[in-house]
Amino acid sequence: MNEKNESEIIKSREENLKFILEKGIMPYKYSFQRTGTINEILEKNKDIKEGAESEDVEMLAGRLISLRLHGKTIFGHIKDSGNKIQIYVRKDDIGEEQYEIFKKLDIGDIIGVEGKIFKTRTGEITVKVSKFELLTKSLLPLPEKWHGLKDKEIRYRKRYLDLIVNDNVKKNFELRTKIIKEIRNFLDMQGFLEVETPMMQLIPGGAKAKPFLTHHNALDLDLYLRIAPELYLKRLLVGGFEKVYEINRNFRNEGISIKHNPEFTMLELYVAYADYKVVMQIAEDLVVNIADKVLGTRIIEYQGEKIDLTPPWKKLKMTDAIKEYSGIDTEKESEQELINRLKQREVEIRQGITKGELIALTFEEFVEEKLIQPVFITDFPVEVSPLAKESRKNPGFAERFEPYIFGREIGNGFSELNDPKEQEKRFKEQIEQDTGGEVARVIDKDFIEALKVGMPPAGGLGIGVDRLIMFFTDAPSIRDVILFPLLRPQGSE
């Protein structure tokens, strides 16, 4: 950390750099023309016989990750974004002067090599180096080669080191990109239009969460980073788009945990003329499609638990789920009885709480964590579903669902409320109930106005993309699927 230690450890690298500069070698080259990636070259030469040499001279580049010096020969490995390959350097092949320069390379340097491909006695496909070039000098040591980098703090803070050293980390992030691409592909094929709506909003709506505040100078205007895109996507339904979706960042100014990062990626989609049943089907199809296309299996293992994504997923009304998993009959029990149960679990109960809110809290407290296999929880109390239509069959409950996997809510969907007067009333009730600053104090009048123009009946769905990716990559923490998770800054540096 301090200068003295650092100079101890990098002294030899600085000396090597000096040696190289004295030889007139530029330590930071502009480019290097490769004949292929390491994977391509390995594939091309996979059938080469032991002792034989390839006809073609190949040019490869990568980071030097290991070195074995044997007097007049050197073995090592270089690694590019796809794979690693062994290199073999002989003094006889590259000449005395070049050999001396090669010996001054350090693990971590990025080099280009030129040479024919052969197979060693031990059967490893190897580059017989006839020429090499230093492309980038590395001045700091890499983490140790077989234990790798374990310290979570350094892994998250210095993700570049994590990516260099831990191959599975890189694979998980590649998988993340594949999953998101597959989501887009799936929706595009069904005629959805991907759109982008404001990240900076005057009134942060569409969810219950504390927002981040920012300021626009020229307009002298306070703005909020969005907590959800919902109200803007619905405006697009009013405008005549019938199937829209957005995959983008939401920001919530709340605690950080294994399941929460202040900025996270959300998918929201809306389908005109559809109700919640239609989007529930889309949610199931979407997840199963990822399993099929990206993993090639519908049975995934998450944190040692086998999860079977094979459709159709179970559907359970919230009150039935409570009955089934906890034995509590919320229809029969009075509000006070539910309050007593919750207080025993040290759940905070606000003054004037409604029955619906109590049902939702009971569900969270007694049921959620038990929902390991995929299940749709439906029929949420209207009081906790201010943007959803009331059920046609089940008064007091909304046409709403949330898919649960491994005790975690991975999405949220409903038949979208499009009655402007009812919507305004629900917003007002929300503001009255809010105690924690999780609801904007102002009603989004423009949104109400849009509803007055007329929004077609519609089903909507939101899916927490990071959490979904956690399942598919068997990641225990959301930080393992976000390249640069938010951490508290450290004092020095």
Added chain:
RNA sequence: GGGUGAUUAGCUCAGAUGGUAGAGCAACUGACUCUUAAUCAGUGGGCCCGGGGUUCGAGUCCCCGAUCACCCA
């Protein structure tokens, strides 16, 4: 916000009962022209997270703080 644990060499980790610190890898020097956790011989490297205390003496005990991890709200 509360609780528990961690923090020792560049990395991964040891350091009972308090006596100024150890290993492997990495680094450095030397030997070695098919090695691959190369091998062999040698060398250097530490404000033991920070600040206070207790003690003749603290990496170790106590208090405060920092960061991270996990659990809870």
